[in-house]
Amino acid sequence: MWTWIAISIATTLLVVIAAVGPYIGLYGDTGEERGKKK
Amino acid sequence: MNNIPWGNVFIVLVLGFAFCGLSWLISKKVKSADDFMFGTGKLGVAFGSASLLAFWITGNTVMAAPESAYNYGVIGAMAYGFLGGFAVVLFAPLAKRIHRVLPNSRTVGDYYSGRFDNKNYYLFLALSFFYTLMLLITQGVGGGNLLEQIFGIPYSFALVLTFVIVMIYAAMGGFNSVTGVAFIQVILIVLVVLVVPPVVYFKTGVSPVYEGMKNLDPEKLNIFNQGGLLFMFAGCIMGIGEVFMDNTFWQRAYAIRKDKVTSIFAISGIGWLFVPMAVGTLAFVALANGVTLDDLGGNINQLAPYVAKIYGGNFVGYLFLVCVWSALASTIAGCLSSLSSMFVNDVYMRVKPNATPKEMLKVARIVMLIVGVIALVASLPRIASMLSMLVFIGVVNAAYIFPITLGLFWKKLNVNAAFLSVICAIVIGYIAYFTVGSLQGCVVSAIVSLVVCLVGSWMKPANFDWELLKKAGR
Numbered sequence: 001m002w003t004w005i006a007i008s009i010a011t012t013l014l015v016v017i018a019a020v021g022p023y024i025g026l027y028g029d030t031g032e033e034r035g036k037k038k
Numbered sequence: 039m040n041n042i043p044w045g046n047v048f049i050v051l052v053l054g055f056a057f058c059g060l061s062w063l064i065s066k067k068v069k070s071a072d073d074f075m076f077g078t079g080k081l082g083v084a085f086g087s088a089s090l091l092a093f094w095i096t097g098n099t100v101m102a103a104p105e106s107a108y109n110y111g112v113i114g115a116m117a118y119g120f121l122g123g124f125a126v127v128l129f130a131p132l133a134k135r136i137h138r139v140l141p142n143s144r145t146v147g148d149y150y151s152g153r154f155d156n157k158n159y160y161l162f163l164a165l166s167f168f169y170t171l172m173l174l175i176t177q178g179v180g181g182g183n184l185l186e187q188i189f190g191i192p193y194s195f196a197l198v199l200t201f202v203i204v205m206i207y208a209a210m211g212g213f214n215s216v217t218g219v220a221f222i223q224v225i226l227i228v229l230v231v232l233v234v235p236p237v238v239y240f241k242t243g244v245s246p247v248y249e250g251m252k253n254l255d256p257e258k259l260n261i262f263n264q265g266g267l268l269f270m271f272a273g274c275i276m277g278i279g280e281v282f283m284d285n286t287f288w289q290r291a292y293a294i295r296k297d298k299v300t301s302i303f304a305i306s307g308i309g310w311l312f313v314p315m316a317v318g319t320l321a322f323v324a325l326a327n328g329v330t331l332d333d334l335g336g337n338i339n340q341l342a343p344y345v346a347k348i349y350g351g352n353f354v355g356y357l358f359l360v361c362v363w364s365a366l367a368s369t370i371a372g373c374l375s376s377l378s379s380m381f382v383n384d385v386y387m388r389v390k391p392n393a394t395p396k397e398m399l400k401v402a403r404i405v406m407l408i409v410g411v412i413a414l415v416a417s418l419p420r421i422a423s424m425l426s427m428l429v430f431i432g433v434v435n436a437a438y439i440f441p442i443t444l445g446l447f448w449k450k451l452n453v454n455a456a457f458l459s460v461i462c463a464i465v466i467g468y469i470a471y472f473t474v475g476s477l478q479g480c481v482v483s484a485i486v487s488l489v490v491c492l493v494g495s496w497m498k499p500a501n502f503d504w505e506l507l508k509k510a511g512r
Contacts, residue, residue: 001264001265001268002264004475004477004478005264005267005268005271007481007485008268008272008275008477008481009271011271011275011481011484011485011488012271012275015128015275015278015439015440015443015484016128018439018440018443018444018447019128019132019443020131021443021447021448022131022135022447023131026447027447027448027449028449029449030135030447030448030449030504031139031449031504031505031507
């Protein structure tokens, strides 16, 4: 059971990282910088 | 007909009449098909948060949260709050991004058609319709059970009563009516949630409940209860999947003012988590007093209304009826509005792109009524408990978390990898669901979709042009 709890916590953290990715520069070009320059 | 408790029916009718009256007033301001389906895009903090809270405080929140607390104890109540509240908070950065890159879109379908290819789009539409219909059915079953077992209204009659009232008020003014009535509903719900648990505890006493739980079921006081912890984090993945995939949240992301969108989602998520926690504490009273499944007529979802009525008295029981019925009605209305707008925007407009606003409005209303009737009929056979139905669909929801999130931010996401990821995640997720455990199925589904998305995009990275998304929905 503890293994599944740990896997679930790790997966939740991965979702958090994916969602806040732009704030930590995870994705590179997200098209927003280009928009600002225009 | 002699067995029908007309006094209880009268309470539901009064509420229904009030909701329909308010909806009628709001519907006078609906000028166009866009107003009906998507709102004005100007919802501020109050209406935006109320609309989000009213949709997300579902019958499940009020009836399945105590089920979770009954099964896992203290950690169960906390887990339910965490899984839904955290999901809404986490949608905040996505909602902000949605406003920026999809300025002309109106549904999650627009995003899918703009970002992915046709196969992804049609698969998503089909699964999204399936999910929303299942959610509607859980609300129908919950409403029917509640009105029958606690308030003596026959199940079929209760279902018809609930669906007919909601269909009438939702079809009057569409999205605007649903969000306007939601404001009143959320006030009712929050008031009851603030009043009922304290009244019950005032009558039973806090110490006797603690002592009762300690004597009868001490494991339920353990916050490191393994089942509860698994539910908290695996359930969190299920909740995130629901929120990310659900058009209702996308509709609100578009409808809320751009400058307030992040704060509204964050406030709503934090506000929401206290509702299931508060209602969940009613389960502790049941645990402390040795209430069994037999006492609940074999239906675990009746726990909270049962405790409210038996330990709080008749008045508290009726207050609870108002709360749960409002929660069910707001969610059913939200689902109907979401499904009809998706159908018109993503199906009808593709078949008939030159449809006039008047035709669109008519189709949106007809779809609402048809979907309502389908959900009503599908709710007649009572399938499973609300929580188990949610976990079952959770495998599909979890499969979409990463394709949706990565698709919004990462230009290298390969559309074929995204498609394959969803198929693999659902298949392997359900294998895990049936062989390892239901919650594990949701976790496996999310992990598989992430791995396939990453590996597929690493092997053949795409180079998506974000400007294309700006055209989506036009």
